[in-house]
Amino acid sequence: MWWEKAVFYEIYLPSFADSNCDGIGDFNGIKEKLPYLKELGIDALWLTPFYPSPKVDNGYDVADYCDVDSQYGSLQDLEDLIQATKNLGMCIIIDVVFNHTSIKHPWFQAALQSVESKKRDWYVWRDKPNNWESFFGGSAWEYDEESQQYYYHSFAKEQADLNWHHPAVKQSIFQILDFWIEKGIDGFRFDVINNLTVNTNFEDNPVDENGRQIHQNDVNQKGILTVLKEINAHIKKRNTELFTVAEISSDDLQVINQYVGSDLFDTAFNFNLGSQEKLNLNYFARQYKAMNTTGKLPTLFFNSHDMSRSWERLAKENRDIYQLLIVLLTINNGITFLFQGEELGLGDFVPSNLTETRDIQAKNKYFELLHTEGEVKAMAAANLVNRDRSRGMLPFNMNGWIGPSKVNESEKIITAGYKALIELRHKEGPFLFS
Incomplete structure (x- = not known):
């Protein structure tokens, strides 16, 4: 299948490319940057949610599944972007959020x-x-x-x-999938898909010795695989080459792999590898070996819109280590996912106050601690869980498109490294880590 050796590029719509200078990324901005992404060697784009939304959770709170938020452009603008992407020989997948509305x-x-x-x-x-x-x-x-x-x-x-025990919910979701398939998209990224069904007995969750809740009765529940097989069958009936990737809220490889198979998702995000808090090559080797002994094609990523950037988190701003990460991402066996700006070696955006914070997770942490810890400590704690760190506007939005020729020398080297290794991957194919 086309996606087995592909390099995907995640675009977080609000901050990728702003074509009309209103401070928000948009469809036309993406379209303008397609030649740059093609030159980098990208095979497919993944667009985060663009649907009408109150933006409580940055678009993952969808108010209409079959339309687009006007701040990103029109539905016609999106259709034009889809066609322009295909004209350059690239594919495009979209985020779908079916756990909740x-x-x-x-x-x-x-x-x-x-x-x-x-x-x-x-x-x-x-x-x-x-x-x-x-x-x-x-x-x-x-x-x-x-x-x-x-x-x-x-x-x-x-x-x-949503109540996935209700047959009308499932049928409505099928209609939504059909709507976007008709628009020409090449696949779907399913958000927190292992949350879909719940324990209908509504038994309390247990807590661990530290008083933290163990999510035992509200995720990965009995019957969920049956529902997901029906979703997969519906999609593949339309087109066997449509790509499906699942976000599973777990870093346990056994749990993740339950959701991947010929009658399930094509792959799932391997958070066991991608969400490391510090670089450990021995851990990487063990996990990578385990991922490649299951017969299921893994995903390779170190960045996303939900975590801090690997330039600081893993490489600690060391260019040599960062270039090693590029090698691990691009030439190993698996489906590679890059996050916007990763090819520039960008660091984190750290909000200095609540006004600069959009992430609801960080806001909740801030208000939880504000009265007991004070404003400074509450903000520091909020930034530890703040997903805005990786979501800041890309530098080419500051004063127009800067392009690879105008970035600093370090960024040029990093970008060249990505481009060369992606080219090698396309020419020789990925290798098994040894």
Whole structure:
């Protein structure tokens, strides 16, 4: 398949390329940079969510799955981008967020109208909450005074979880997938897909010896693989070459691999490798060997919109180490995913105050500690979990497109390294690590 040796490039839409100088990335900005990405050797683009959204979670709170947010352009602009990408021989995949919707989505708004609403059971409701915690902190249940029931949200309270036990939910999602397949996209990245179904007994989650909750009854639940096989079958029936990659909220290789197979996803993000907090080559070798003994093609990445940049996190701003990371990413067996700006050796953006912070995870941490620790310590703690660190505007948005010819000498060397090794990968194919 086309994706087996491909190099993907993740584009975080709000900060990649701004064509109209409004401070926000957009579709036309991406289109303008396609020749640069082609020259770098990129085979496929991955676009993060571009749907209409209140932006509580930077677009991962979707209010309409079959439209685009006007700040990024029009639906026609996106269609033009898709066609321009294909004209250059590249593919394009899009993020789909089917674990939850925004509470502003018409489905949830209809569910709020009455307990008798046809959309009510499209979401998860309870008369009394259990002890489940949101992955963003606090209870995963929000009280609705009108109906005197609680709805479930595994992330922000503004992101209500869909009830995948309801057949109408599944059929509606199939229609959404069909809509984007008709638009010409080449695949899907499925967000937190192992959260889709929940334990219908709603048993409390256990806690560890430190009082931290173990997410035992709200992720990786019985029946989820059956649902995912149906999703995969629907997609592959349309086109066997459509690519599917899953985000699994786990760094356990055994858990990750449960979701990959001929009747499941083509691959999944290997957080066991990609989310390391410090570089350990022995650990890399062990994990890489384990990943290549399963018969399933792994993913290779060290950066994404959800983690700090590897220039600081792994390389500690050492160019030689960073170039080693480039080698590990590009010539080894697996599907390579680069994150925007990685080819420039960019470091983290660190907000100095709450005004500069967009990430809800960081905001929650700040307000959790503000009254007990004070503003300075609360901000420092918030920045430790702040996903904005990797989401800052790329440097070519500051004063127009700077291009590889105008970056500093270190960045030129790093970019050249990526380009040369991607070219080698295309020419010789990836190798097994030894």
